[in-house]
Amino acid sequence: MSTDPDLAALARATEPGAALLDAVWRGVDARRAARPVGGPLFGVLARVTAGVALVVGLAVGAPGAGGAAALVHAEHWTELAPFPGVTVRGFGDGAFEQQPGGPRVLAWRWGRVELEVTPGNPSPTEVRTPDGVVTVVGTTFSVERSVLGTEVRVGHGRVRVRCEGEAARTLGDGEAAWCLPTTPAQLLARADRLVADGEPADVVRATIERGLARAAGQPEVGAELLFRRIEQDAAAGRSTRVDAASYLASGATARRQAVLTALARETYAEGGCAAGRASLEALHAETRSPEVAVLLATCVAQATPGRARGLLEEALGGELAPGWRERAEAWLRSL
Numbered sequence: 287m288s289t290d291p292d293l294a295a296l297a298r299a300t301e302p303g304a305a306l307l308d309a310v311w312r313g314v315d316a317r318r319a320a321r322p323v324g325g326p327l328f329g330v331l332a333r334v335t336a337g338v339a340l341v342v343g344l345a346v347g348a349p350g351a352g353g354a355a356a357l358v359h360a361e362h363w364t365e366l367a368p369f370p371g372v373t374v375r376g377f378g379d380g381a382f383e384q385q386p387g388g389p390r391v392l393a394w395r396w397g398r399v400e401l402e403v404t405p406g407n408p409s410p411t412e413v414r415t416p417d418g419v420v421t422v423v424g425t426t427f428s429v430e431r432s433v434l435g436t437e438v439r440v441g442h443g444r445v446r447v448r449c450e451g452e453a454a455r456t457l458g459d460g461e462a463a464w465c466l467p468t469t470p471a472q473l474l475a476r477a478d479r480l481v482a483d484g485e486p487a488d489v490v491r492a493t494i495e496r497g498l499a500r501a502a503g504q505p506e507v508g509a510e511l512l513f514r515r516i517e518q519d520a521a522a523g524r525s526t527r528v529d530a531a532s533y534l535a536s537g538a539t540a541r542r543q544a545v546l547t548a549l550a551r552e553t554y555a556e557g558g559c560a561a562g563r564a565s566l567e568a569l570h571a572e573t574r575s576p577e578v579a580v581l582l583a584t585c586v587a588q589a590t591p592g593r594a595r596g597l598l599e600e601a602l603g604g605e606l607a608p609g610w611r612e613r614a615e616a617w618l619r620s621l
Contacts, residue, residue, distance in 0.1 A: 357381045360397075368392070371404035372411055378431070384409070389421070398430040405443075416472070418449035418465030427457075433475045436465040466496065470507040473497030477514055491518055509538035513545065520548050527552065546572055559585035570597075576604035580614045591621050 358366070358380045366374045368382040369390045378397015384390045389410045392399065403411050405424025413420040413429045417436040420429055425443020429436060438447050439462040448454040449465035457463055467473050477493040494514050501508035512533050516526045530549040533541065546569040554562030566582045569575070579601040587594035598618040606614065 371407045373402040375400045400428040402426045421446045433479045470497045470501040513541040576601040
């Protein structure tokens, strides 16, 4: 018997609502994270009346005629028969639902699921993820939702795929399609995964641009996406000045030192002290880096040798990278 207070509230509720269902999922996610790998499934967590939720681990009954929902939490490959003529195999989190007169719906949050739908079913079957909708009448296909988005693959038959914000398209035998994430936070996560997977820079850049185009009103996520673009441009040898200035002006702090470093490196490399001094001053004030102090000392030595001496002494009192100590000592002797 579960002692989860959210599940207990769910069992008592007659109209659970999105907030209560979200609370149940948060509890499931927390228990998944806390349980050792390879532990048992949760099994049946709650069973309530039609129109409310059924949370399961290994099996689920068909949703009731009154529009019941069945919440699925399966951490190992599982086979279900949620509707007549529909076989579902997979693992992850989702919910089956059918309202009177409406399509049979599998709302999939995470994981991989394969469906086999017998042709001739009177009601269409849909798989919905936050990234798109797949509609089928009779076929075998799979849907996998991950940080990269939603991937649809057709074994045989035909399905219609409508990604969020895009026109519908039809896939046939052996064809596949991706629905990209739609929120800036999801697109940021996709970009990071693409980088980790070693995907081409243009693919990563397209995801970052897509996220930035949707980031209005979300300054924290927008700043992170902007920083990812700065990283991409710096690695490719492109100028980061405009984006760096935008980031610094935004008031974001999480990546401020890294942005200042990229800006100082670029401006100093392009024009030496004349172009890079302002950026070096800002970076030194922010980080008190010994190496930055040495560079800044070389820029101010002619005009203010006393300050240059102080910067070099400061640098020599810190942990300098190999080669920098000798450089700082030589400059200090020359003043």
